[in-house]
Amino acid sequence: MTDVLVIGGGVIGLATAIALSQKGASVTVVERHTSGDGATCAAAGMRAPEEARLEGNIVGGGIRSRELYPQWIANLMRLSGQDCGYWCCGIVAPILSSSSEGDRLALSQHPKYINRAESHKRQSGLGESILGSLWLPEDGQVHNRKLTQALLAAARSLSIKILEGTTVYQIVRDREHVLHLDTSAGKLQGDCYILATGAWTKALFPLPVKPIKGQMLSVCDRDRKLQRVIYAPNCYIVPRHDGTIVIGATVEDTGFTQGNTAAGIAQLLNNAIAVYPAIANMQITETWWGFRPYAPNEVPILGASDYENLILATGHYRNGILFAPITAKLLTDLIVDGIPIQPYSALR
Numbered sequence: 291m292t293d294v295l296v297i298g299g300g301v302i303g304l305a306t307a308i309a310l311s312q313k314g315a316s317v318t319v320v321e322r323h324t325s326g327d328g329a330t331c332a333a334a335g336m337r338a339p340e341e342a343r344l345e346g347n348i349v350g351g352g353i354r355s356r357e358l359y360p361q362w363i364a365n366l367m368r369l370s371g372q373d374c375g376y377w378c379c380g381i382v383a384p385i386l387s388s389s390s391e392g393d394r395l396a397l398s399q400h401p402k403y404i405n406r407a408e409s410h411k412r413q414s415g416l417g418e419s420i421l422g423s424l425w426l427p428e429d430g431q432v433h434n435r436k437l438t439q440a441l442l443a444a445a446r447s448l449s450i451k452i453l454e455g456t457t458v459y460q461i462v463r464d465r466e467h468v469l470h471l472d473t474s475a476g477k478l479q480g481d482c483y484i485l486a487t488g489a490w491t492k493a494l495f496p497l498p499v500k501p502i503k504g505q506m507l508s509v510c511d512r513d514r515k516l517q518r519v520i521y522a523p524n525c526y527i528v529p530r531h532d533g534t535i536v537i538g539a540t541v542e543d544t545g546f547t548q549g550n551t552a553a554g555i556a557q558l559l560n561n562a563i564a565v566y567p568a569i570a571n572m573q574i575t576e577t578w579w580g581f582r583p584y585a586p587n588e589v590p591i592l593g594a595s596d597y598e599n600l601i602l603a604t605g606h607y608r609n610g611i612l613f614a615p616i617t618a619k620l621l622t623d624l625i626v627d628g629i630p631i632q633p634y635s636a637l638r
């Protein structure tokens with residue numbers, strides 16, 4: 291039995307806690323607010339490894355994680371008895387008349403290119419500016435807020451301790467080991483510590499992770515005619531089963547600045563209405579924002595650290611929902627079976 295303390299109750303911390311527990315470890319998650327309150331509940335929940343502009347060897351990681359998804363979700367549903375809003379609805383990634391000639395040419399030669407008429411067959415009601423698109427049938431979404439609830443219920447079903455409202459102030463360490471966590475609930479000690487604190491990582495440990503703010507909003511689609519994710523160059527539009535449409539997201543390097551701005555929401559709405567005009571008449575139901583954990587080159591920081599018993603699991607930037615299953619698997623393979631993490635290198 292390993293005693294593992296996971297710092298951070300987002301999708302990465304919870305998914306890893308569950309995978310470790312199912313391999314026999316005794317796990318505690320320490321979360322300063324409510325689980326999922328960070329980037330996890332702010333996200334759109336797309337699983338889009340091909341459209342997310344991933345580069346280098348993390349493309350393969352994204353595709354592998356997408357492949358793991360069905361089984362990962364089935365396990366969560368079995369443990370939690372809850373639906374996660376997992377929906378392989380496909381993604382239409384439009385090429386707009388405003389795109390550069392080079393981009394248009396490159397995309398029109400892509401094996402997944404479909405012309406304007408075929409794009410409209412996949413999803414009716416697309417805007418005039420759409421010249422054609424990439425059709426990505428294997429991509430889709432998970433309802434990240436439902437997923438959070440399912441992760442929590444699954445964790446509880448496995449007797450994972452979740453200490454919400456508990457802040458880690460300091461990771462107390464000597465030259466080679468973490469000795470304990472100094473927290474608002476006192477000293478916490480384990481055999482192994484996992485750092486899964488998203489955009490807030492740097493406050494606890496010197497890693498090059500910074501927040502990149504994303505503003506979002508949702509509207510209500512009474513007709514429920516939108517059945518595909520639309521992933522345009524300047525916005526994405528994600529329909530949920532209940533008629534909610536999520537529209538995102540701005541990309542702002544403004545630190546932890548709170549709040550939605552008029553300019554941010556106007557930009558999202560203008561871009562979304564251009565690619566799916568019916569949005570113009572839909573009621574706005576919610577606006578929100580979140581902080582993506584950005585790491586250099588958009589590569590997650592995973593695996594061993596300079597401290598023997600501290601494992602890093604941060605920097606998932608705009609793909610942490612997609613990357614959760616493979617992250618949980620890689621970390622469990624490392625911690626339980628000693629298999630080093632190959633596809634990513636831990637940046638320090």
Ligand SMILES: Cc1cc2nc3c(=O)[nH]c(=O)nc-3n(C[C@H](O)[C@H](O)[C@H](O)COP(=O)(O)OP(=O)(O)OC[C@H]3O[C@@H](n4cnc5c(N)ncnc54)[C@H](O)[C@@H]3O)c2cc1C
Pocket residue numbers: 297298299300301302303320321322323324325326327328329330331332333334335336337456457458459486487488489490491494503504505506538539579580581582583603604605606607608609610611612613
């Ligand atoms: C607007 C937006 C849209 C996105 N859309 C998508 C998408 O469509 N698809 C996709 O795959 N990804 C998307 N992402 C990215 C995804 O949400 C993140 O990569 C992912 O949620 C990161 O998960 P995490 O667990 O590492 O971090 P978080 O969810 O941020 O969790 C970190 C947790 O650590 C806790 N914590 C921090 N410091 C401490 C401390 N000192 N003590 C105790 N607890 C602490 C925080 O309270 C937080 O709950 C989006 C993100 C944003 C902001």
